[in-house]
Amino acid sequence: MTAIVSVKDLRKVYDGGFEALKGVTLEIEEGEILALLGPNGAGKTTLISALCGITVPTGGSATVGGYDIIESYRDTRRLIGLVPQDLSLEPFEKVITSVRLSRGLFGLRRDEALIEDILRRLSLWDKRNDQIKTLSGGMKRRVLIAKALSHEPRVLFLDEPTAGVDVELRRDMWEIVADLKTQGVTIILTTHYIEEAEAIADRIGVITDGQILLVQDTATLMRQMGRKELRIDLKTPVEAVPPVLGGYDLQLTADGAALSYSYDTNADGTGITALLGDLAKAGLALADIHTKQSSLEEIFVGLVHKEDAS
């Protein structure tokens, strides 16, 4: 796999002195889905804006498809489709006219068959002659995607595609993204919905305070960072953790009916075997046991806080 987007020490200081990007370095592989995860104001949108040409970076460099984003801006921008965070659309325009404009702006000849195909795939074909202002928020988001796809980009930036979108539409959006991936489009999406990154991204980049904290395979990240929790339901509630189990740092639920044990899957030993043996020694009868993987959300909060503390 080769990097289609390569960012080196990219910096952006706004006129007011605010440093939005503090030297971002990032390689994005062709054909992957990368989720950029970060809190509000972390620099996600600034990074995308700089790569797309909306803001001018104040330092560092970046290439898309091997072209420099400043010197060969025409080549890089042709490769990039951008779906912005805000639903910026001309309210009185018809859907299809707006999509046609996008294709033209990118220097391509009209191709009605292609536009029909895009609109059909996004379930917009029936609405093609509707004024954009009459569409729902989810439909407007689709129009933005259609516009971005109209010039057949190889790299698609989706800036918070599911912000303020209901659960059903969010799943629709994920399907659209998965569909695009099968066509070989590289997708970079920003989000602060962690389940979203977990569900669709091949890799996750965590960005906070203008810096990339880490970029990793979603599965590896989950495995490496993931703490698991073992929950033990007891047949008969107890009032306190028996002293023989004192070494395990067990938490007892308020009603005394369950114990929870937190462990690290990457540690040399998880301590589960010993714990189960000691549970028997303590004379506790088990009703049920189950384990839970800590969510990316918890990992993320942990990472950001660790950074804050250092």
Added chain:
Amino acid sequence: MNVNAVRAIYLYEMSRFFRTILQSFISPVISTSLYFVVFGAAIGSRIDQVEGVSYGAFIVPGLIMLSVMTQAISNASFGIYFPKFIGTIYELLSAPVNFLEIVLGYVGAAATKALFIGMVILGTASLFVDLEIQHPIAMMAFMVLTCVSFALFGFIIGIWAQNFEQLQLIPLLVITPLVFLGGSFYSIKMLPPIWQTITLFNPVVYLISGFRWAFFGVQDVDVGLSLLAILGFTSICLGLIWWIFKTGYRIRS
């Protein structure tokens, strides 16, 4: 040169115009007719002739200029301000287009609309008065140059404006007074000598005078000066646009 992009912007802007073609057509017809009723019939009946031209015919070039200038400015300034206002400018900024191509698309469309309205007014006026255009080519050249230069100026205003008030400010406070005081409805030779001199500082005087010369062969100032004035104005606008392009002023942060 991304020709397809220029064409796309131009056609998109024109489609907005064609969507409201009836309004675009009827409003200049009505306003021109009103001017003829007020100035032509009411006032014109008391002013017989100005420099050998009937008053009704005399005001035609001024009327056309008045509309062409305001239309070129408002179309171009609104054309580029609106995407800034609603946020769709992101697409222009992320497209493989340079500033020159953006200017060509927007200014070209605004100038075309202004030219269309100028021609509608000319057509309407010819229903009211006998018009004989002595220098048709010069007339078209003046009109096209005015459309283009004022559309360029409007584009600059649209880039500069940060709210709707600013968008209206210059057309309202600067352009309208200059046009009304620029001899649209009178020959500056009708003014007291001191005002004749002051008036010469109004650039619009040169445009209207040159345009009127193309119609009737009469002029307030030399036609060469008129041509120089409009070319000078165009150059200033082009220079400002070049500067905006270099600095990304109020477009690209």
